[in-house]
Every structure is written in C-alpha cells, then in structure tokens.
Amino acid sequence: MPYQFTVSPDFGPNQLAGWHIFNTWLQRQLDTDIHFETYDSFEAQRQAIDEDNVDIIYANPYDASFLVREKGFVAAATPQKPDETTIAVLVDSPVQEIEALTPGSKIAQTNDPDISMMGMLMLEPANLNAGNTTAIHQDSYIQVAKALIQGKADIGFFLSEAFDELSSLVKSQLRPLVSSDIQIVSHALLIGPKLADRKEELTNKLTSMDADPQDKSLLQSLGFEKWAPMDEDEMEFMIDLIEALAA
Amino acid sequence: MHDMSPSDIQGDYQETTLKYFDGNQRKVLVTDIETPYPEGKLIVSRTDTKGNITHCNRSFIDMSGYEESEIIGQPHALLRHPDMPAAAFEDLWKTVQAGDKWHGYVKNLRKDGGYYWVYATVIPNIRKGQVIGYTSVRRKPSRQKVEEAITTYANMN
Ligand SMILES: Cc1cc2nc3c(=O)[nH]c(=O)nc-3n(C[C@H](O)[C@H](O)[C@H](O)COP(=O)(O)O)c2cc1C
Numbered sequence: 088m089p090y091q092f093t094v095s096p097d098f099g100p101n102q103l104a105g106w107h108i109f110n111t112w113l114q115r116q117l118d119t120d121i122h123f124e125t126y127d128s129f130e131a132q133r134q135a136i137d138e139d140n141v142d143i144i145y146a147n148p149y150d151a152s153f154l155v156r157e158k159g160f161v162a163a164a165t166p167q168k169p170d171e172t173t174i175a176v177l178v179d180s181p182v183q184e185i186e187a188l189t190p191g192s193k194i195a196q197t198n199d200p201d202i203s204m205m206g207m208l209m210l211e212p213a214n215l216n217a218g219n220t221t222a223i224h225q226d227s228y229i230q231v232a233k234a235l236i237q238g239k240a241d242i243g244f245f246l247s248e249a250f251d252e253l254s255s256l257v258k259s260q261l262r263p264l265v266s267s268d269i270q271i272v273s274h275a276l277l278i279g280p281k282l283a284d285r286k287e288e289l290t291n292k293l294t295s296m297d298a299d300p301q302d303k304s305l306l307q308s309l310g311f312e313k314w315a316p317m318d319e320d321e322m323e324f325m326i327d328l329i330e331a332l333a334a
Numbered sequence: 335m336h337d338m339s340p341s342d343i344q345g346d347y348q349e350t351t352l353k354y355f356d357g358n359q360r361k362v363l364v365t366d367i368e369t370p371y372p373e374g375k376l377i378v379s380r381t382d383t384k385g386n387i388t389h390c391n392r393s394f395i396d397m398s399g400y401e402e403s404e405i406i407g408q409p410h411a412l413l414r415h416p417d418m419p420a421a422a423f424e425d426l427w428k429t430v431q432a433g434d435k436w437h438g439y440v441k442n443l444r445k446d447g448g449y450y451w452v453y454a455t456v457i458p459n460i461r462k463g464q465v466i467g468y469t470s471v472r473r474k475p476s477r478q479k480v481e482e483a484i485t486t487y488a489n490m491n
C-alpha cells in the first residue's frame with residue numbers, strides 16, 4: 088500500500104500542479120510510494136483522516152489541532168508564511184469600518200475553518216455572531232468575490248493571500264475592511280504515526296529545499312520561499328492558541 | 335514589581351496603591367487616556383504556572399508600552415488596572431486551575447499610565463496531563479460589552 092499524501096483544500100487554483108510535483112519530490116526523498124489525493128471539501132478530507140487514510144498532509148492550523156492531538160501526527164516543517172484573514176466589502180459600500188456592520192449581515196465564505204473562525208472574531212466588535220448573521224457558503228474564494236459583486240452577500244471572508252491573488256478586475260470592485268495580523272498561525276506539513284520514524288530525515292530535507300534553485304522555484308509555485316522546522320512545543324502552543332480562540 | 339515612575343507618565347495622573355493577592359503592594363499612576371485596540375491583531379502572552387510572564391508577542395509589547403526585557407519574568411499583575419475588581423481575577427485563576435477556559439473583559443494598565451480594554455481568553459497549557467503554564471490571547475472587544483463591563487466592575491469594587 089502506498090502512503091497517502093493530501094493538501095488542505097484551501098490551496099490556490101494555480102497550486103495543484105505544484106503539489107503534484109511536490110509529491111514526486113517526496114517520493115524521491117523518502118524512496119517510497121506515495122499517492123497524492125485531493126479532496127473537494129474540508130468535510131471529505133476530515134472523513135479520510137478519521138478513517139486513517141492520510142499519512143502526510145499539508146494542513147491548515149485548525150485541522151492541525153485535531154491531527155496532532157487526536158491522531159498522533161507530528162509537524163515535519165512549516166512554510167514561513169502566516170495565515171491571515173481579510174474581510175472585504177464592495178468598493179462602493181457605505182460601510183467604512185467593522186463597527187458599522189449590522190445584524191442580518193450576509194457573509195460569503197468558504198468552508199475553510201480557520202478563516203471562518205478568524206472572520207467571526209473580527210466581527211465581534213460590531214456585536215455580530217453566528218446567531219445574528221447568515222453564512223453563505225461558496226466553493227472558492229473567487230466565488231466569495233462573485234457573491235459580493237452580485238449583491239448576494241454584504242461582506243466576504245478571504246484567506247488574505249487568496250484575496251491578494253484575485254484578478255485586478257475583480258479586486259478593483261472590492262475593498263478590504265480589515266485584515267488580521269496574527270503572525271504566529273500557519274499551515275504545517277504533518278506526518279502520521281506510520282511515518283513518525285522518518286520525521287527527522289524529512290525535516291532536514293524539507294528545510295534545505297530552498298538551497299536548490301529548482302526546488303526553490305517549486306516552493307515559490309506553492310506560495311512560499313522555504314520550509315522552517317517546527318518543534319513539538321511550537322506546534323502545541325499554536326494549537327493552544329487556536330483552542331483558546333475557538334468557541 | 336517597582337512602583338510606577340512619574341517620568342514614564344503621559345498626561346495628568348492620579349496615584350493609587352494596588353494591593354495584590356500575594357500581599358504585596360505597588361504604587362500605580364493612572365491617567366484617563368485610552369489607547370484603542372489595534373484592528374485585526376491578537377495580543378498573546380504565556381505565563382508559568384504562577385502567572386509570571388514567559389513569552390509575549392509584538393502586539394503585547396506595543397500595547398503595554400513596556401520593553402520586552404521589562405515584561406519577561408514579571409508577574410502578569412504588572413498590567414493590573416485599579417478599576418479591575420480582584421474578584422474577576424480570582425474567578426480567572428479558579429477557572430484555569432480547574433483546567434477550564436476563562437473569558438472576560440479586562441481593562442489593562444499601560445506603562446504610561448493610560449489604559450486599553452481587551453476581550454481576553456486564558457487557557458491552561460496541558461502537556462501529558464500536566465498543566466505547564468497558561469496562555470492568554472486577547473482580541474478587540476465590542477464597545478457595548480465594554481460599557482457593560484464598566485458598570486459591572488464599578489458595582490463589584
Ligand atoms: C495567562 C494569564 C494572563 C493574564 N493576563 C492578565 C492581564 O492581561 N491583565 C491583568 O491585570 N491580569 C492578568 N492576569 C491575572 C494576573 O495574574 C493577576 O491575577 C491579576 O493581575 C490580579 O493581580 P493579583 O492576583 O496579584 O492580585 C493573567 C493571568 C494569566 C494566568
């Protein structure tokens with residue numbers, strides 16, 4: 088049975104090819120068969136994890152909590168790129184600040200759990216919560232932007248990176264209201280119990296990837312410059328932080 | 335903790351003596367200048383099991399007005415504002431020592447005598463079943479909730 092590698096479904100539309108190439112790199116480095124599987128939704132991926140069908144995962148910080156604490160995964164490395172959230176409105180919306188938003192607001196968002204969580208936290212100063220707003224779920228950040236432009240939603244939650252990558256035509260119709268600046272929460276490459284004894288080897292190979300020009304350009308196609316090591320302690324404190332923020 | 339020094343204070347101030355849970359006391363100098371909570375940021379700190387600060391992030395440093403070297407190793411009561419009732423912190427400690435999560439609105443005192451309001455969460459850091467310290471993360475509170483807290487705390491003091 089080959090090992091199973093998967094990526095949190097929040098990756099950008101241009102990154103799929105890069106993750107395929109990364110999987111090839113992984114197989115070569117670990118000298119073993121690894122199958123790359125993508126999931127359409129966070130729920131489908133959660134189920135695969137539950138059924139122990141995932142051995143290596145590029146996980147978002149919210150899922151990392153469950154993977155590490157419930158499933159015995161450990162971090163092999165983290166990209167040096169924090170996950171931040173942007174809340175945007177239409178460019179000509181009268182709303183100039185979060186506090187001007189009112190109950191009944193319709194929020195376009197993906198099912199990305201950490202972005203939804205951070206987005207809701209940033210609405211608290213306006214006394215908004217899940218009970219007095221309506222979530223409108225979209226399959227991608229481009230669809231979130233479209234829902235705003237088509238007037239189906241009042242505000243949209245974006246992974247800041249995905250907002251920045253919207254086409255200039257789309258972006259010119261939107262205005263960021265607030266962006267988070269948390270710095271310390273990021274995705275991580277996690278490995279499951281079956282590969283635990285190869286963690287150190289994999290961490291060493293990942294963190295020296297940026298020294299090779301071809302591997303470095305692969306990382307850039309995935310949206311970051313280099314992998315940094317992430318020890319157990321750092322991961323545990325990041326999880327504590329997320330659990331503190333989760334309702 | 336040292337008494338606060340008039341040379342650090344911005345604006346007109348009042349002097350109060352704070353008595354802490356452990357029996358120590360400290361002279362604090364307090365102004366009525368509020369620093370608004372920075373948009374989109376989280377203020378994060380960690381303490382050991384006794385409440386002495388072991389880590390803090392950039393936003394913590396910026397909002398408190400202290401240098402990092404003046405913060406690390408100090409009790410978290412460094413930020414205690416005289417308007418905060420002791421009962422709020424008794425509840426905090428009772429909750430986290432029982433292994434639970436504490437939430438509350440907190441008015442914090444800056445080095446310059448001013449203050450800032452936060453919505454704080456404190457959780458125990460549990461490793462292999464043992465509490466090894468505590469983490470607190472603060473976010474921007476709603477004005478309405480702050481007004482309610484002002485009334486509640488005034489009645490508790
Ligand atoms: C992780 C953590 C964070 C805390 N953060 C604050 C804070 O921001 N401001 C504050 O006044 N007290 C904070 N406290 C509570 C203090 O430890 C202390 O109980 C409080 O300031 C009252 O002082 P006293 O208990 O010495 O009387 C925190 C405690 C913990 C465990």
